[in-house]
Amino acid sequence: MTPATYSPISVDCVVFGFDGNLLKVLLVPRRFKEAGSDGRLVERQDCKLPGSLIFDDEDLTQSAYRILGEIIDTNNIYLKQLHVFSNPDRIDSRSMEWLNETYRVEARRIVTVAYYSLVKLTPKMAALCEANHGEWHDVQSIRKLALDHKSILMRALETLNKQLVNEPIAFELLPRRFTIRQLQMLYEAILGVEVDNRNFRKKLLSSGYLEALDEKEHGVAHKPARFYQFNKSRFEREARRKTKLNFINWQG
């Protein structure tokens, strides 16, 4: 029998936030040594997704909460398993050395389970994150990441795109009360398209899941816009009812 692989398992987290204008992803710095032009080892730095090997007494979700809990406030965040990345050659030998040193293991490969999270990027969250050396990077501007984290990010982005169209997850990224304009900016930032303002407003308001509040923006240069909130429990109630009735509800 071919020998079974003993492999450390890691968890890597793709955390998306929205700053009102751009889609951001949470990264942490990685310090490593590399041979410089004169052959001597030079200290370098790049960025990676927050991650860790899992520990003996943890399941994967506990591990994801531990990793994120060291950087952000994990109360009420949206967190799901995304995908397992298991190509035996997913990490090149130099990064494999870095991982083995960092975690004091002797692994030839590491299987990683990617988690996917959406958070409300409040000023409090941003401050906490900065204090813990987390960095919010504009997703569009990211050229390279350490290890194979760029491809994990791309996979998460694909999922975010699909989900945004098919599920009301936009509200996980917005403040509890928001204007229709903020919601539209979020859709445009993620989907990378311009959305027709009138259609968007009409479709959203006719969905029946947005509640107009008595409050309006203040201190803005333009005409103050009304705040709305998403009625999640009503949405979920309706979704359960409709699934029972609509046995065919294909996206096509």
Next chain:
Amino acid sequence: MTPATYSPISVDCVVFGFDGNLLKVLLVPRRFKEAGSDGRLVERQDCKLPGSLIFDDEDLTQSAYRILGEIIDTNNIYLKQLHVFSNPDRIDSRSMEWLNETYRVEARRIVTVAYYSLVKLTPKMAALCEANHGEWHDVQSIRKLALDHKSILMRALETLNKQLVNEPIAFELLPRRFTIRQLQMLYEAILGVEVDNRNFRKKLLSSGYLEALDEKEHGVAHKPARFYQFNKSRFEREARRKTKLNFINWQG
């Protein structure tokens, strides 16, 4: 630093098939020894999902194809990652012993990645499967499975239910040409509800993705019904087009 877990990783496959009447799942026998009433070891047998530890040179999907390739014909099957089950205590100590003996490892825990597959249960597939000691069990009649495989099966069933409503996956389980009645029986078997015949037919035919063939059933007691086929490429083309236009397509 808490020590990182070195753990073998396994792949377990939930394969669904439809025999024209009932929803079936592919199981394999597991032989193990247990102390009988007189204290002597007795050979026993139960059932489990097809599975294996992953090998050194495999990624998870290759492993899933290897596992299934030993039992069924894996050409053109629908196969996806379902979920990772990673609770450190997911397997009781007696089954852990069985796993360690079977795979000649010394693990304290095993993290398993469940795969989810839909196949066309043709007579050829059924015969091949039987020759390879695979068994198709009626999903509704399964009370217990080895290890934690019953909970993996329940999770896959949940996914199948949701998918059946939201995506045209029914056709993965049906022969290439099928009658509307066969399709309806499939929906009823999986969702566990009676579906109104007239509504069902109307909704399906108006979708534009079913093509009526010139062939009809023969050798049946009732009036021969027309055969249909699913136009997958047309569905996918339309789905891409509509996703671009419908930036809000929530299920609720």
